[in-house]
Amino acid sequence: MTIATILSLGETALKLGLICSLTVLALFLSYSMLNVCDLSTDGCFTLGAAVGAAVAVSGHPFLSIFAAMAAGICSGFVTAILQTKLGVDSLLAGIIVNTALYSVNIAVMGGSSLINMNRTETVFSMMKETLKSTPLKGRGDIVVAFIAVAIVIVFLVFFLRTRLGLAIRATGNNADMVKSSSINPVFTTIVGLCVANSFTALSGCLLSQSQKSVDINIGMVTIALASLLIGGTILGRGGIFVRAVGMVLGSFIFRLVYTVALRFNMPAFMLKLVSSVIVVLAISGPYLKKQWPQIKRRMTHRKGVQ
Numbered sequence: 001m002t003i004a005t006i007l008s009l010g011e012t013a014l015k016l017g018l019i020c021s022l023t024v025l026a027l028f029l030s031y032s033m034l035n036v037c038d039l040s041t042d043g044c045f046t047l048g049a050a051v052g053a054a055v056a057v058s059g060h061p062f063l064s065i066f067a068a069m070a071a072g073i074c075s076g077f078v079t080a081i082l083q084t085k086l087g088v089d090s091l092l093a094g095i096i097v098n099t100a101l102y103s104v105n106i107a108v109m110g111g112s113s114l115i116n117m118n119r120t121e122t123v124f125s126m127m128k129e130t131l132k133s134t135p136l137k138g139r140g141d142i143v144v145a146f147i148a149v150a151i152v153i154v155f156l157v158f159f160l161r162t163r164l165g166l167a168i169r170a171t172g173n174n175a176d177m178v179k180s181s182s183i184n185p186v187f188t189t190i191v192g193l194c195v196a197n198s199f200t201a202l203s204g205c206l207l208s209q210s211q212k213s214v215d216i217n218i219g220m221v222t223i224a225l226a227s228l229l230i231g232g233t234i235l236g237r238g239g240i241f242v243r244a245v246g247m248v249l250g251s252f253i254f255r256l257v258y259t260v261a262l263r264f265n266m267p268a269f270m271l272k273l274v275s276s277v278i279v280v281l282a283i284s285g286p287y288l289k290k291q292w293p294q295i296k297r298r299m300t301h302r303k304g305v306q
Contacts, residue, residue, distance in 0.1 A: 005263075011142065013259045017252030018145035019210060022203035023224040024231065024247045025152055030196040031228065032243075033160065035172035036083070038193060039094030041200055041221040043101030044075040048201025049208035049218060050108040053115045056209060061123050065205055072201025075101065076193040084186040105216055115214040122209035141210055148206060152199055153244045159195070160240050168192045222275045223258075227251040229282035254278060 023045060030038045048068040055064035075097060082093035109115050128140035136143060159165045170178045171188040178185050200220075208214045231250025235242050261274050288295075 013256040017255035021248040021251035024227040026196040026199035034192040040097040043098040045204040045220040048204030052205030053214045068205035069198040072197040076197030080190040080193040113216040117212040226279040227254045
């Protein structure tokens with residue numbers, strides 16, 4: 001494997017890692033901060049991709065970003081209403097919304113399961129033209145993804161330090177205590193899920209414009225969960241900024257492993273297994289590290305007995 005190949009793999013992993021890290025940051029807000037396991041991620045991600053592609057194809061690449069985020073807010077609102085107003089369990093609410101969004105996404109895509117955007121102007125193609133005469137020529141995709149991630153991280157850092165943001169974090173820690181403090185946990189849950197799902201939809205929109213296509217069968221929840229756990233293992237302690245950067249780093253590491261697996265001509269049907277293995281390693285890694293001294297003592301004791 002040549003240096004040029006390694007650099008190419010690194011750039012691909014960085015671009016996809018940055019784009020997908022927006023979904024990881026969404027899970028960071030909903031799962032880590034709000035303590036809600038939102039399983040509508042797959043449907044919301046595809047919704048953002050489909051809405052963004054439909055608007056971009058009509059000739060509005062910038063507007064597609066805001067349209068996708070608005071669609072994500074609607075998805076998060078429905079999920080939150082099911083949980084807070086109709087008494088549906090959070091896991092079941094996510095599954096219901098995810099299932100319903102499959103039909104919605106097909107409708108948005110005009111009854112097709114695929115949208116081709118090869119001749120469509122996107123924010124990535126516009127950035128490519130802008131950077132044509134600069135040292136960043138050919139790095140337009142990474143620049144766009146980096147700007148989006150930087151904006152989201154800055155927003156999260158400031159938002160979670162506001163009174164509403166602190167109320168959202170408090171709701172995730174202890175909803176009953178929040179209720180006794182005259183804070184409405186229903187409102188904080190709705191706002192938290194709406195914001196989180198807007199990030200997920202933004203991620204889907206950027207990925208569709210980067211890859212110039214939308215597929216109805218895009219799967220993100222396993223990838224995002226694995227990245228979240230990896231990021232939490234690496235930079236799980238510290239302030240909001242440090243933890244958010246950890247989420248981005250976790251997404252990049254996951255994508256790097258994924259890209260290397262593809263490089264070795266691994267069959268496409270095996271990639272889901274790779275994702276699952278990475279999730280298992282990310283979950284069990286901290287536990288095994290903690291248990292390692294005890295395991296080591298047992299192994300030493302068995303050798304002594306033999």
